[in-house]
Amino acid sequence: MPRIELSMSGRPKSRRGVGIDQGTTNSHVAYMKESGPQVIRDEQGNALVPSIVYYDTAEQRLLVGEEAGERLITEPRKAIYSVKRFMGKGSADVQEDIRLVPFQIAAGSEHVIRFQMGDRQFTPPEISAFVLRELKERASQFFGEEVTQAVITVPAYFNDAQRQATKDAGHLAGLDVLRIVNEPTAASLAYGIDRREEALIAVYDLGGGTFDISLLRLREGIFEVLATNGDTHLGGDDIDNRLIALVLDEIKTQKGRDLSRDHKAFQAIRKAVIAVKHDLSESESATVAINLAESGVAYQREISRDEFERLIADLIEQTLGPCKQALKDADLDAAQVDEVVMVGGSTRIPLVRRRVEQLFKRQPHTELNPDEVVALGAAIQADILAGGRRDLLLLDVTPLSLGIETMGGVVAKIINRNSTIPASASEMFTTWVDKQTGIDVHVLQGEREMADDCRSLARFTLKGIPPQPAGLPRIEVKFLIDANGILTVSARDVRSGQQQSIEVKPSYGLSDEQIEKMLMDSMEFAEEDLRKRQLVEARTEADTVLRASERALAERGELVSAEERERIRQAIAELQTAIGGEDHRLIRARIKQLDEVAHHLAELIMDSAVLGALKDRKASEVAEG
Amino acid sequence: MAEAITNRTTPSACPHCGAKSEDVHVCSACGKILPLAADGDYFSFFGLPRKLRLDESALETTFYALSRQLHPDYFMNASEAERQASVERASRLNDAHRTLRDRTARAGYLLGLAGYKEAEKKAPPDLLEEVFELNMQIEELKAAKQMSDEDEVQEARAALEEALDGLKDKLKDIDARLFASFADWDALVDRGAEEREGQPVLDRMSELLSHRSYIRNLVRDIKEEL
Numbered sequence: 147m148p149r150i151e152l153s154m155s156g157r158p159k160s161r162r163g164v165g166i167d168q169g170t171t172n173s174h175v176a177y178m179k180e181s182g183p184q185v186i187r188d189e190q191g192n193a194l195v196p197s198i199v200y201y202d203t204a205e206q207r208l209l210v211g212e213e214a215g216e217r218l219i220t221e222p223r224k225a226i227y228s229v230k231r232f233m234g235k236g237s238a239d240v241q242e243d244i245r246l247v248p249f250q251i252a253a254g255s256e257h258v259i260r261f262q263m264g265d266r267q268f269t270p271p272e273i274s275a276f277v278l279r280e281l282k283e284r285a286s287q288f289f290g291e292e293v294t295q296a297v298i299t300v301p302a303y304f305n306d307a308q309r310q311a312t313k314d315a316g317h318l319a320g321l322d323v324l325r326i327v328n329e330p331t332a333a334s335l336a337y338g339i340d341r342r343e344e345a346l347i348a349v350y351d352l353g354g355g356t357f358d359i360s361l362l363r364l365r366e367g368i369f370e371v372l373a374t375n376g377d378t379h380l381g382g383d384d385i386d387n388r389l390i391a392l393v394l395d396e397i398k399t400q401k402g403r404d405l406s407r408d409h410k411a412f413q414a415i416r417k418a419v420i421a422v423k424h425d426l427s428e429s430e431s432a433t434v435a436i437n438l439a440e441s442g443v444a445y446q447r448e449i450s451r452d453e454f455e456r457l458i459a460d461l462i463e464q465t466l467g468p469c470k471q472a473l474k475d476a477d478l479d480a481a482q483v484d485e486v487v488m489v490g491g492s493t494r495i496p497l498v499r500r501r502v503e504q505l506f507k508r509q510p511h512t513e514l515n516p517d518e519v520v521a522l523g524a525a526i527q528a529d530i531l532a533g534g535r536r537d538l539l540l541l542d543v544t545p546l547s548l549g550i551e552t553m554g555g556v557v558a559k560i561i562n563r564n565s566t567i568p569a570s571a572s573e574m575f576t577t578w579v580d581k582q583t584g585i586d587v588h589v590l591q592g593e594r595e596m597a598d599d600c601r602s603l604a605r606f607t608l609k610g611i612p613p614q615p616a617g618l619p620r621i622e623v624k625f626l627i628d629a630n631g632i633l634t635v636s637a638r639d640v641r642s643g644q645q646q647s648i649e650v651k652p653s654y655g656l657s658d659e660q661i662e663k664m665l666m667d668s669m670e671f672a673e674e675d676l677r678k679r680q681l682v683e684a685r686t687e688a689d690t691v692l693r694a695s696e697r698a699l700a701e702r703g704e705l706v707s708a709e710e711r712e713r714i715r716q717a718i719a720e721l722q723t724a725i726g727g728e729d730h731r732l733i734r735a736r737i738k739q740l741d742e743v744a745h746h747l748a749e750l751i752m753d754s755a756v757l758g759a760l761k762d763r764k765a766s767e768v769a770e771g
Numbered sequence: 772m773a774e775a776i777t778n779r780t781t782p783s784a785c786p787h788c789g790a791k792s793e794d795v796h797v798c799s800a801c802g803k804i805l806p807l808a809a810d811g812d813y814f815s816f817f818g819l820p821r822k823l824r825l826d827e828s829a830l831e832t833t834f835y836a837l838s839r840q841l842h843p844d845y846f847m848n849a850s851e852a853e854r855q856a857s858v859e860r861a862s863r864l865n866d867a868h869r870t871l872r873d874r875t876a877r878a879g880y881l882l883g884l885a886g887y888k889e890a891e892k893k894a895p896p897d898l899l900e901e902v903f904e905l906n907m908q909i910e911e912l913k914a915a916k917q918m919s920d921e922d923e924v925q926e927a928r929a930a931l932e933e934a935l936d937g938l939k940d941k942l943k944d945i946d947a948r949l950f951a952s953f954a955d956w957d958a959l960v961d962r963g964a965e966e967r968e969g970q971p972v973l974d975r976m977s978e979l980l981s982h983r984s985y986i987r988n989l990v991r992d993i994k995e996e997l
Contacts, residue, residue, distance in 0.1 A: 324847065368835055531847045539842055565869055568843065568862035626862060629843045 157683060160291030163324055163532045165332070165524025166281050166298045168274060168312070170230040170355030170381060171491065173197050174521035175281040175296075177288075178529035183336060183522040186288045193518060195284070199276045200225040203264025210280040219417065222248040222409040224263060228383055229277075231355045232259045232270040233315075234307035234654050246387055248409035257654055271311050271656060272664055275318035282319055283679070290686075296321045297528040299520050301356040302328035303376030303545045305591050306603050307654040309632050314661055318668060324531045326630040329353075330360035331371055331542050332523030333489040336514060338364050339526060339538070345484040346372075350502050350510065351520075352465060353490035355381040359469045361476045361483070370541040373476035373564045375468035380461065382423075382492045388457050389419035389449075393434060397445050411438050426454050427494045455497045462501050469505055475564050486510040491517050541566050544627050551588035551597040560625060563593065570626045574640070581613035585621065589633070602653040608637055609647045621646055677730075684733040688725050691737055692718060695744050698751060705750040713743045783808070786852070796860060797840055804841065806852070807859040812884055813867035822960050823878055823953035825871065834868045875983065878949065878976050881956075885969070887977050892985040898941065905934055905989065909996050931993055938990050942983065949979045 165176045165183070172194040176185045185193045192212075200214035201207075201224055209217065217225045226249050232240055237255035244251055252262040260267040278298070285293040298321075300312050309326050316323035330349035338347065344365045351358040358376035362369055393415050398404050405411040418436050425432035431450040438444070473480055486502060488510045493499065502510050514522070530538055543564045549557035550573065560571040575585050585608040592600030611619050620640040627633050637646035656664075695718055703711050721736040785792050790800030795811075795818070797804055814821045817833055839845075841864055846857040870876045883889070894902050908930050915923035955972045959965040 325844075366835065368838065530844055533845075533848060536839070536845060539839060539844060541838060541842075566865040568858050569865050569869075570862040571866075626858070628858060629861075 157286060157290065157292040160286070160289055160293045161295070161532070162289060162291065162293060163295040163297065163528035164285045164293055165521050165526070165528045166278065166296050167329065167332070167518075167521035167524055168230065168277060168281075168298060168315075169197055169517075169520075170228050170353055170383065171197060172354070172517060173277055173281055174518055175285050176518070176521040176525035177285065178525045182339070183525040185518050185521055186285050188284055195277060195280050196227075197229065197277050198225055198227045199229070199268075199273045201263040201266065201268070203266070206266075208276055210276050219410060219413045222413045223250070225249070226261055226263075226268075226273050228355055229270050229273045231379065231383070232261075233274065234305065234309070234311040235259060235270075236654055248412060257652075258656055258660075269656065269664070271315040271318055271661075272668070274312070274315035275668065278315055278319035278321060282321060290683075294320065294322050295324050295528070295532070297325045297327050297332075297524045297531065298323055299327050299329045299332050299524050301351075301353075301376060301378055302330050302358040302360050302371075302374040302542075303356070303378050304328075304631070305378075305546055305601050306631070306633050307601070307652065308378065309630060310652070310655050313630065313632065314656055317661060318664055324528060326632070327524055327527050327540070328358070328360065328371075328374070328542055328545075328631070329520045330358045330374070330489060331362070331369065331540055332521075332527060333487060333519045334360070334362050334364075334369055335523035335526045335538070335540065336519045337485075337487050337511065338369060342367075346478065346482055347485045347487060348469075348483045348506060349487045349489055350465070350469070350493065351376075351489035352492040352498060353381050354492070355379070355383050357381060357465050357468065359465070359472045361472050361478065367537045368539050368541060370566075371543045371564075372478070373472040374543055374545050375472040375475070376545070377464065377468060380464055381490070384461055385423060385458050385492065385495075386416060386420055388461070389423060389434075389454075390415055392457065393419060393436070393445065396447065397443060401443055401445070403441065403443055405438075405441060405443065408441060411441050411443070414438055422449060423454075423495075426451050427496060451496070458495075458497070462495075462497055465498075466501065466505060480506050483508070487519075488512050489516050489519055542629070542631070543567060544569060544631055546591040546601075547593055548603075548625060548627065548633065549590050549592070549600065551590060555597045556595060557590055557592075557597050557600055561627060565627075567627050567631055568629050570624060572622055572624050575608060575621045575623060577611065577614070577616050577619050580616050582616065582619075583611045583613055584609050585611065587623065589625070589635070603633060604635075604650050604652045606635060606648055606650040609649060611639070611646075623648075680730040681728060681733075684730040684737070685725055688721055688733050688737055691740060692721060695740060698744065698747055702747070702751050702754075705754070706747050710743070710746065714740070714747065717743045796837065804846065804849075804853050804856045804860065806856045807863055811863075813863075813870055813880060816863055816867045817871065819871075820960060821881060821884070821965070822957040823874075823881060824950075824957050825877075827872060830868070830872055834864070834872075837864050874950070874953075875980065878953070879980055882973060882977050882980070885973055887973065892988055893978075893981040894985050895941075895945075895982040898982075898986070901934070901937075902989065905931075905993070908934065909993065912996055928997060931997060935990065935993050935997075938986055938993075942986055942990070945979055945983050945986070949976060949983070952976050952979070 162177065167174045174185055174194055176183050187193050195211040196215045198211065198214040198218065200209040200217040203224065214225055218227065228247065231243055236257050237251060237259060240259060250262045252260040252267050254260065258269050260269055261273065282293055296316065298312055298316050300309055313323050313326055330351045333351065334347055334349050341364055347362045347364060349360045349362065356376065356378045357380040358374065360374040361372045363372055394406050415436055418434055422432045422434050431448055433446065433448050436445045483506050486506045486508060488499065488502070493516050499510060526538070527540065529535060544561065544567050545563060547559045547563045548561040549559045552558045560573060561569050575587065577585065586605065587608065588597065588605050589603045590597055590600035591603050594600050608621050611621065621637055622640050623635060623637045625633060625635055635648060635650060637648045638644070639646050695714060699711060699714060717740040721740050724733045724736040784790065785798040785800060785805060787798060787803040788801035790798065792805060793799040817830065819825060841857055841860045843854065843857045843861055846854045870880045908927060912924065912927035912931060915927050952972055952975050956965065956969065959969055959972065
């Protein structure tokens with residue numbers, strides 16, 4: 147039936163929350179349906195969005211996902227992939243990665259990476275935001291409402307800076323980030339949602355760029371993480387790099403050509419070996435065939451699964467150490483684990499499944515699509531946060547110990563790893579010299595003894611301490627790790643009871659001012675997208691309104707006068723003309739006009755429904771409308 | 772570190788409705804979460820007396836029940852004040868649970884409440900000679916490893932492994948004595964005599980804890996070297 151209440155401002159804002167898994171390689175968005183969590187697909191039925199962003203320097207235009215992926219080979223220097231590996235890092239952290247990718251980082255990237263794209267620079271949160279915006283748009287189109295609330299997942303082993311960078315990306319994409327959730331924990335939700343009996347679960351998550359292991363106890367709907375461990379720099383990308391190195395090496399020895407600096411050749415090889423890697427999960431052998439017309443190199447060779455496994459065996463072994471450490475931290479034997487859940491595309495590799503099976507002495511679960519399960523879990527968490535259900539609760543932990551630097555560069559741990567979050571610790575600080583008015587504090591994350599070996603999170607200064615003899619002031623600093631795993635710091639002068647002013651300088655990442663500026667900058671890309679989207683949406687809405695009005699006229703037109711019917715027909719004709727044009731504002735205006743003239747008829751139809759003049763079936767339609 | 776030892780759980784008026792709540796976490800009148808008072812300790816947060824022997828499975832049950840009441844997940848659409856109260860209460864809950872579920876952490880926390888400084892790692896007197904010997908053996912093993920002298924390495928390793936077993940026995944002994952003193956403390960609490968007569972028991976626990984952490988460190992160092 148006609149639903150002729152419309153807003154002029156485009157899509158209505160949705161109160162719905164979605165779950166987003168932004169992977170190193172591919173990203174997904176999912177929502178909670180009554181029947182269970184569901185991944186949102188595009189019109190072609192694709193569930194994934196490749197996490198690739200292409201920036202056309204000449205036209206200052208952005209492409210995201212599949213379209214950007216097509217440019218990887220033709221214009222490799224302008225397409226950014228695996229951005230997740232750069233989140234929350236500085237140039238010193240990514241020396242090795244940057245050698246392996248064709249895109250470049252700009253000078254001044256010590257605290258935040260800046261990708262150089264022609265005359266413009268983009269930070270990882272900005273690139274990540276472009277992908278998030280694509281997912282947001284997909285969800286909004288699906289619901290016909292502006293989706294803004296999202297749960298975004300991160301590797302469990304992500305540190306504070308990496309989490310903050312992810313949250314910043316969500317903010318830049320125009321999302322209200324309800325929660326940052328750990329990927330393996332989200333996956334356990336998707337697997338355990340209907341489970342009521344108590345169980346110990348291990349989630350082994352080997353994705354495109356990161357590895358996590360999490361051990362959870364499921365009891366009475368509570369998903370309690372007991373321990374987590376991992377490596378934020380180990381995944382499918384590293385496996386690809388082994389194969390690429392093999393091919394480059396053989397081309398060099400067989401053909402005498404060094405293609406390691408040839409970016410187009412590199413991307414072509416990369417594409418070919420990824421296909422071979424996928425094949426080898428199904429077949430015992432596969433063929434790498436590369437024909438580089440521009441370089442005049444043709445290369446072909448067969449690779450058996452055995453050879454592939456030998457090539458990557460040590461990478462897979464590297465995942466077992468964290469598994470054993472997590473078991474030790476949780477005070478568990480591998481044999482006590484009831485179920486093992488496999489997450490991430492790299493767990494399709496038979497060697498990975500074998501090694502995990504050997505460690506836990508049980509066959510791992512692979513029922514759910516390992517690429518989609520994290521997004522599904524995130525959708526469940528979004529539903530919990532929206533108040534949809536109170537029977538489930540995630541109790542997650544902080545993956546790394548939090549400490550402060552003390553005398554001699556030694557780290558004093560104040561919140562140990564695997565502490566359930568939110569978690570807090572209070573420390574008392576005082577002055578060393580008379581009349582000292584400020585105290586410097588250095589906060590770190592990591593397990594090592596010395597500050598130099600841990601990850602610096604932030605430095606801050608306790609300021610405005612009243613001048614007093616040394617040792618007399620007592621400033622209590624409260625460190626709080628929230629449910630996102632992100633640290634906040636507050637300070638209080640114990641004697642006066644007053645809040646102490648505090649100025650935190652994050653060691654890595656963006657300041658609030660930088661984020662605000664980026665938000666402004668991103669508008670230029672948003673404008674063109676917006677125009678296109680508004681037109682599509684206005685037309686869709688016009689279609690719906692037209693169909694409803696025509697039906698109302700045909701079925702119940704006699705409720706109004708002939709004159710009124712004529713006015714409605716006139717408005718219908720005008721809207722039809724507007725749809726043929728490109729002006730979404732005109733379409734909206736014509737929709738409004740039709741809405742106004744048909745309003746009376748809609749009211750009468752509604753009234754007659756309420757009075758029971760309509761048959762039951764129609765009455766229910768009216769009620770739904 | 773020293774907090775007031777009085778166990779203050781007397782509720783003040785609920786800031787949401789003004790009623791005197793019977794529950795410490797959530798207002799019994801209006802059902803809203805209460806802000807966290809600064810003077811509560813971990814025992815009172817769980818509604819427990821300051822006793823050291825506690826029913827660990829009951830602690831887990833309470834932890835789950837309170838998590839369901841206080842977790843920030845359930846306050847996303849609440850007022851700013853309630854959201855803040857939830858984060859503070861949930862973090863206190865987790866901090867308290869982490870401390871109380873572990874016997875030695877629990878004892879250390881009680882000592883902190885009574886004004887004891889964090890236990891310094893101190894070698895038990897009857898172990899001083901052994902410790903000296905052990906450090907020599909560790910050095911010998913290091914030297915043998917450096918020289919790649921396989922026989923020496925084997926010999927030093929065997930000696931250290933034997934010493935390690937001895938230390939583990941020692942730890943068990945300390946734990947047994949520590950837990951025995953838990954019973955002594957709890958008996959005092961039951962009689963309401965802990966303020967007057969508690970000091971010797973607390974002193975004993977403090978010493979045992981410092982010996983314990985010393986030996987554990989030593990065990991860790993040896994394991995690293997083996």
